[in-house]
Amino acid sequence: MLHKTCYHCGNKCITNNLYINNLFFCCTGCITIYKIINKYNLLKYYELNKNPGFTHKKKYDFSYLDTETIYKKIISYYDNKITIVSFNIPTIHCSSCIWLLENITKIEKNIIKSTVNFTKKKINITYKNSVYKLSDLANLLTKIGYKPSITYGNINNYNIIYNNYLLYKIVISFFCFGNIMLLSFPEYLGSNSDEWFINHNKFFRLLMFILSIPIISFSSIDYFRDAFLGLKNKYLNIEIPISIGILVLFFRSIYEVIYNLGSGYFDSLSGLVFFLLLGKNLQLKTFKYLSFDNNYKDFYPIFVTKLKNDLEEKIIISNLKKGDIIIIKNEEIIPADSILIDGLAMIDNSFITGESNIRYKKIGDYIYAGAKQIGGMIKLKIIKNVDKSYLNNLWINEAFRNKKLNNNTRLNLVSKYFTIIILMISIISGVYWYIKNVNRVFEIISSILIVACPCGLALSTPFIYGNVIHILGNKGFYIRDIYTIERLSKITYLIFDKTGTITEIDKSNIQYFGEHIGYDKKLKIVSLLKNSNHPLCKILYKKFSYINSPKKVTGFEESPGKGIKGLVDGIEIKVGKYSYILNSKNIINKKKDTKVFLSFDKKTIGFFKVKNFFRKKLRKVFKTLSKEYKLLIMSGDNDKEKKYLKYLLPSKCNFFFFKSPIDKYKIINNLQKIGERVIMFGDGINDTLALKKSDVGIVLSNNNSFCPNCDIIMDARYFERIPIFLKYTNISSKLVFISLIISIIYNMIGLSVAITGYLTPIISAILMPLSFISVLVFSVLSSWITAYKLKII
Secondary structure, three states, X not given: OOOOEOOOOOOEOOOOOOEEOOEEOOOHHHHHHHHHHHHOOOOHHHHHOOOOOOOOOOOOOOHHHHOHHHHHHHEEEEOOOEEEEEEEOOOOOOHHHHHHHHOHHHOOOOEEEEEEEOOOOEEEEEEEOOOOOHHXXXXXXXXXXXXXXXXXXXXXOHHHHHHHHHHHHHHHHHHHHHHHHHHHHHHHOOHHHOHHHHHHHHHHHHHHHHXXXXXXXXXXXXXXXXXXXXXXXXXXXXXXXHHHHHHHXXXXXXHHHHOOOOOOOHXXXXXXXXXXXXXXXXXXXXXXXXXXXXHOHHHOOOEEEEEEOOEEEEEXXXXXXXXXXXXXXXXXXXXXXXXXXXXXXXXXXXXXXXXOOEEEEOOOOEEOOOOEEOOOOEEEEEOOOOOHHHHHHHHHHHHHHHXXXXXXXXXXXHHHHHHHHHHHHHHHHHHHHHHHOHHHHHHHHHHHHHHOOOHHHHHHHHHHHHHHHHHHHOOOEEEOOHHHHHHHOOOOEEEEOOOOOOEOHHHOEEEEEEOOOOHHHHHHHHHHHOOOOOHHHHHHHHHOOOOOOOOOEEEEEEEOOOEEEEEEOOEEEEEEOHHHHOOOOOOOOOOOOOEEEEEEOOEEEEEEEEEOOEOOOHHHHHHHHOOOOEEEEEOOOOOOOHHHHHHHOOOOOEEEOOOOHHHHHHHHHHHHHOOOOEEEEEOOOOOHHHHHHOOEEEEEEOOOOOOOOOOEEEEHHHHHHHHHHHHHHHHHHHXXXXXXXXXXXXXXXXXXXXXXXXXXXXXXXXXXXXXXXHHHHHHHHHHHHHHHHOOOO
16 A cells, blocks of 8 residues: 655655545644644645644653743743743744744734744744743644753753764764775775785775764764755755765765775765864854854943942943842833832833833832833842843844844845756766766766855855954944844935934033022932933933932933923922923924923923034034935924034035924835935934834944844944944945855856866865855955955954
């Protein structure tokens, strides 16, 4: 009887008795998964890829996940309603997997959201914890064929285990390679005519065969597995020709040994795998060096206010340690897991969960890293060291929520057809050499399959962009990811906020007009101002920085673009625009000065007149930028300085004043509708909506806290280098194209030499990493040389 293929996983069915709707399954596990998928109308899972599934016949007990100790180590976030957890899922391998796992919310109503990171084979799940347990989630994933890999390494350092596993393969392949070469020396030295060797050569060949078994069964297993998954899902990856080359050498060698035709290619086989694994290890080492996650930690230009002996100091978050006391103001992100020790915490977890849900916290409550304070100033005690990679992952997730990440279509197109072209060349060359010299067919085919390498094609973009991110990061221009660089190369319009962006907060001139303000009133004003991060509040707070021991503020509120208010000793104090002070929308500052008004118990007592100090070389920066981009100054302030700005800046620059945060959002949206690609430069607090809407949002950090809605964080001290930074990112896109050309040329030369018979498989294996090395060398040198010529380094 002809056995069917399992519709779910592709394995051969032992019996044809398990079927539904003329669809056959190999086991009850597969048919159960199919029933679940069918029940919730998720059959598109099978349309994306053929036989995409896995099944786990063994039953697993995940009840240990619900124990408090393990639970706290595994989860990323927890409150009384939801839990967020990240699992490693080794069986994720295709688009069907991603689609099903991200639609798991249709299978289980208690799961709120599911996001898959395909490259890291990880899934991030948010679920309701009132009736659904972590063990239930693990059981569900296992039931549909995606058992989470939960080991001690997952909780601590999984990559170390993987790297050791690769190292074991390299060591074993080297041992086998060295010994096979040693056993091959007699033939290399022409001992075929020696009578003793002729009588004992079978023993030598048997030893070489035995030594080749670990090469095939252990060191090469990853290539075979990836090739199998590719074929199973009708996707031709680079592991397919490599696997074919390895197997051709192995079985050809066995054939020659059995029929006493020669010693085969065991030496070439072992050398091939050894050098392939060395090249793979080199790639991993290089990725680790160029890794965005690793390199950003030391120069991350984000600050937090630390309390030490009742004195405030601004420190970089990387210097924050367990036990430190910090101050968090309105709209600031909490950088590490903490406990509330003073103040009223109104916590917004939208940066973590993706949904805005304000929660009140009392003294002693636990607050997770990534939460945002909405309201007055609070004091926190850090109970965990800053996990910068966690903050970075939250930042990346924010990008996925806010902006469409485009793949490099040119790279995808080249990679898609690379393997099939190599296989066609191998077949044609095999036919040619079969006619010309049948003894060299297997050697030639193996050489062709091995020397061709798309690594350069695949690595051009991450290597160059990764190095650009590293170089610019060291110069105070921190880019979120490589997708941001791709969007930067398409920008047509630059929009700048005024206060705190093109002006310098520390150098503003301030004058007060109105009733006399005594020390007690100054103390109340300072107490209120201290709660806000708005540039004008920072300017005024610095004016009264000599006043110590601020009082407690209750009922603090901040209206973006308008002002702040709060109760100090029971007195309502307001600071902001005149219209905000009088609760009127129609009042405009006719004298067009930058004024900040004060009121005590609804009585206006005076105002501060702020004269802005524009950044050095502002004229030069805008003149350079105007050659490549359209420019716009967009401010919520009045237009008193418009005449001066028109004199100072290029004639092509446009100006919009009296614009609220919503107005800024609408202007960017309208520009995008007519095809413009927009960068928004802002201060990170008042420009949140505009930064989020723009194609690339850039925050100028003036000792700022973390801003999740931007794509780039820039140290404000390097404002004058904006044209150079943008030019560098644009050039990097051209370097990626050149790198692709280099890789293509390498493959053409390598294939030409292999086809003509001048390469052996072992030489091909040595040359194969050259594609990777050439891309690496070009990426590093070109990006560094370009940065040097632009005087970035």
